[in-house]
Amino acid sequence: MADTKIDEFAQSVIDATGPKASPRAKEIVSSLVKHLHAFARDVDLTIPEWLAACDLLIEAGQVSNDRRNEMILVSDIFGLESLVDSLQHERNTKANAANDKTTEESTVGSATDSAILGPFYRDNAPKRKNGESIVLKHLEGSQYAHLSGRVTDETGKPIKGATVDIWHCESKASSSCPNGLYEQQDPDQPEWNYRGRFTTDDEGNYAVYCLRPTPYPIPFDHSAGKILQMLDRHPYRPAHIHFYVYAEGHHSLVTQLFDSTSKYLDDDATFSVKDSLVIEFKPLPKGQDPKAEYEVHCDIVLASTANK
Numbered sequence: 001m002a003d004t005k006i007d008e009f010a011q012s013v014i015d016a017t018g019p020k021a022s023p024r025a026k027e028i029v030s031s032l033v034k035h036l037h038a039f040a041r042d043v044d045l046t047i048p049e050w051l052a053a054c055d056l057l058i059e060a061g062q063v064s065n066d067r068r069n070e071m072i073l074v075s076d077i078f079g080l081e082s083l084v085d086s087l088q089h090e091r092n093t094k095a096n097a098a099n100d101k102t103t104e105e106s107t108v109g110s111a112t113d114s115a116i117l118g119p120f121y122r123d124n125a126p127k128r129k130n131g132e133s134i135v136l137k138h139l140e141g142s143q144y145a146h147l148s149g150r151v152t153d154e155t156g157k158p159i160k161g162a163t164v165d166i167w168h169c170e171s172k173a174s175s176s177c178p179n180g181l182y183e184q185q186d187p188d189q190p191e192w193n194y195r196g197r198f199t200t201d202d203e204g205n206y207a208v209y210c211l212r213p214t215p216y217p218i219p220f221d222h223s224a225g226k227i228l229q230m231l232d233r234h235p236y237r238p239a240h241i242h243f244y245v246y247a248e249g250h251h252s253l254v255t256q257l258f259d260s261t262s263k264y265l266d267d268d269a270t271f272s273v274k275d276s277l278v279i280e281f282k283p284l285p286k287g288q289d290p291k292a293e294y295e296v297h298c299d300i301v302l303a304s305t306a307n308k
Contacts, residue, residue, distance in 0.1 A: 010037035060223040067184040069119035073224040076270040077233075081116045085254070089114040092251050096154065096303045111154060111303035113276045115256040118242065120182040125165055128196040133209035133291070134166060136190040142171055145281055146292040147257075148207040151200045151245060151300045158204030159302060162247035167195040168240070171214040180216025200247075212281050212294050213239035215263050218270070228269070238264040238273060243300070250302040257298050 014030045021029075039045075060070040075081050093110060128134065135144070151162040169182045170189065183193040198206045217235040218224065228235050239262035246252035258265060258278045265273050281294040289295070 006041065010034050013037075056223045056226065063222050068219065070219075070222055070224060072117075072119040073218060074227065076116060076118070076218075076272075077224050077228060079271040081118075082271045085114050085116050092303050110301065111251070112253055112255055112299075112301045113274045114254055115272045115274065115277060116270060117244070117254045118270075120169075120184065121167070121242070121244070122184060122192075122195065125167065125195040125197050126192050128198055128208070130198055130201065130205070130207045131209070132196065132198075134194050134196040135209065135211060136193045139170060139211070143212040143294060144292045145210055145212045145294040145296055146207070146284075146289055147210055147241070147296050147298065148205065149298040149300060151204045151206065151247070151302065153250065153304055154301055158200070158202070159247045159250065160200060160202050160204060162200040162204065162206075162245060162250075162300075162302070164198045164200065164206045164208075164300070165196075165244040165246075166198065166208055166210065167242045168210060168213050169194065169216055171211045171216075171239070180214075185219075209291050210241065213241055213259060213262075215239050233269065234264075234267070235269050236264045236267075237269055238262040240272075243298075245300050245302060247302060249306055250304055253300065253302055255300075257296070 010033050013033050017026050017029065040050075056074070057071075060074050064070045072081065089111075096111070135142075147166070151159045151164065153159060167182070169180055170186065170193075171180075181189070183189040183191065183195065194210065196208065198208055200206050215236050215238055218237060220228065220235045225235060239259040240256045243255045243257065244252070245255070256272060256277060258273055260278050260280045265278060279296055279298055281296045284293060284295055
């Protein structure tokens with residue numbers, strides 16, 4: 001090993017893999033080693049630079065907890081989560097296209113595009129009735145919206161009993177610097193504020209009152225922020241609402257809904273925006289809905305997991 005040439009070193013690491021390693025683990029790690037070693041040679045990486053990278057990863061791990069996942073945030077600003085998300089969506093789409101060839105029942109539309117989960121998702125949000133609000137504490141200066149839609153399969157058939165998990169951060173239209181915090185980050189917000197799980201009715205419908213979102217900066221005080229500053233990049237995300245939709249017999253969908261008038265749609269810090277997910281928040285006539293100033297409609301199409 002001491003005499004191994006630099007350009008052969010990666011292969012010696014790969015060859016050290018034992019016979020009991022799973023084929024998939026061997027495939028992934030072997031490729032990772034090849035690319036890591038090629039990267040280090042390509043940029044002529046120095047020891048201080050390597051140590052600085054280690055420090056960033058260590059810091060990301062140390063500050064991560066059930067309220068914040070800095071490791072996911074770091075992967076987000078490199079576009080890695082968006083890439084992996086797109087790869088998974090593409091696999092599901094291809095699988096369903098192949099299944100369609102074996103049946104006379106064809107799809108009338110494709111599954112809704114996915115988007116990243118992000119670092120602030122919380123499992124087991126409270127179940128709420130259709131038409132309820134996820135705003136648990138009134139926020140002066142915020143704009144309220146009535147969000148509704150229909151969940152169907154790719155043939156247009158409504159999916160009864162689908163779970164629509166929705167969450168967003170604090171948003172203030174009257175402020176140029178909104179709080180931008182999710183409730184688990186903010187001690188001044190009630191538990192589960194701006195979060196809720198809704199169940200679709202017989203026709204696949206769901207409805208919720210929420211805030212109209214505004215752009216906000218991702219956390220800028222640790223590893224992800226240091227990388228953005230080093231690269232002279234801003235930390236802002238466009239206004240969006242998170243969705244996690246799932247139903248038996250269908251692929252689950254993680255996605256986001258983006259406000260069509262928002263800043264940063266073309267310059268999202270996490271590279272998550274897709275044209276099909278940009279939707280208009282329409283102003284409601286004054287007095288039409290005492291609970292909302294805007295309405296927004298978002299239909300969701302889930303891909304089937306069944307072999308047709």
